[in-house]
Amino acid sequence: GFTGMEEILTRVVAPLPTYETREKSPPPPESNSLDFMHFYKSLEKEDKHRFLSKLSQDFGVDHKGASELAVKLLDTQLRDLATILQVEDRLRYSLTPRYKQLLNHISRVEGGVKFLVDLRADVLEIIASKSNETPHIKDLNGTLKSLLSEWFSVGLLRLERITWHSSCEILQKISQYEAVHPIRNWTDLKRRVGPYRRCYAFTHAAMPGEPLVVLHVALTEDISDNIQSIVREFATLDVEEDVNKVNAAVFYSISSTQAGLQGVELGNYLIKRVVRELQSEFPHMARFSSLSPIPGFSSWLQALLSQCRKEGRGSDLLSEQEWKEVEKATDSTSATQTLDALRRLITSSEWLRSEKLSSVLEPLLMRLCAWYLYGEKRRGYALNPVANFHLQNGASMWRLNWLADTSPRGIANSCGLMVNYRYFLNDTSKNSSLYLQNKVVVASEQILGLVSQFQKTSKL
């Protein structure tokens, strides 16, 4: 209950020691941390949210003390530097939230780091649900994120290659965490770690046996343009011996497993680390690229088509020639009928089996999808989350692939299209800052060509 919360917080969240005694106060008993963890785990979800709001609100920064020191710092501006530095250090210390020490103490007990990772996942849930507007919870998130970023910095992570000889426990987790192309059975799993494949994960000593982020790689002659050639399910007898067949590394799935580590950018670091690993194993390897899904394209397209239908602007999307072909292919007689037929066609997968239909749809879907990836934005960055992820890493939008994922999921989510985000190693840091600071999307001739076709045809 509420009183229980009040009691536990007052008891275990020790007041911030005074500036003078800050390095002399002994750590509180470990039992405080254990009691806090035990109490928190016993709460229901909504009580957890209430508890975290209370913790962040009543046990955070002493705002009054901080503002007094800020005024004092202003007064000392004319004093000697040593005095100014002294007052700055007091001000800095006064901005330490009271709960920060508790978080530090919890990180030192058994299972404490994992507890804090999961705690941040709950904090992120509260922020996402906007259930409470207190800015304090955002402060708590900031404090947790900066602590976790230090503890999970690259130097403290371990790169593990997952093979068929890895433990069943970790192989089972790899299978369960695979979020992009679900692993269907043992054969599939064995293939993912078998010849011409690599599977890597980052682990951390504080969370043994827990893959924090997992990357699946295919070693190929050239950059793959379709996923079936990578995840098709058949046991393979070939042994990985023909090194000359390996010129490219294709990242075809990446998943982070800890919601509480969002924003710590583990995926980006893992890709860069794996590139270095592969370069040392295959010195002549020079092509590194993702083969990525395009989640959200179909629903974006459906919304666009229904909007055009409502406003009777179908001709904005299709050229005259395309209109005629779609009308003929779908036996439509009016523009609205054609748009309806087009929408139905795209959601079904019947066009996949008809040479005629797919040849009509290819140029249309390719340029619409190129625009969706390159032109559609959210707060200035790529609307598509996978594009945003790879562009932040400094990859370039390199090739849009037709009939790249003909599975039911691939057709339903993105009309079978997939995209290669290519990592040109000498350009990634420059591309990344171009994207993050100037919102510039680095793209290939193919993509730019498709985008300009879209802009010519559609007057959107």
Ligand SMILES: CC(C)(COP(=O)(O)OP(=O)(O)O)[C@@H](O)C(=O)NCCC(N)=O
């Ligand atoms: C794409 C992923 C791995 C990026 O994780 P990460 O590098 O840690 O980024 P961030 O969460 O720190 O912003 C992550 O967002 C994820 O697992 N997404 C769902 C699966 C996918 N690959 O889209």
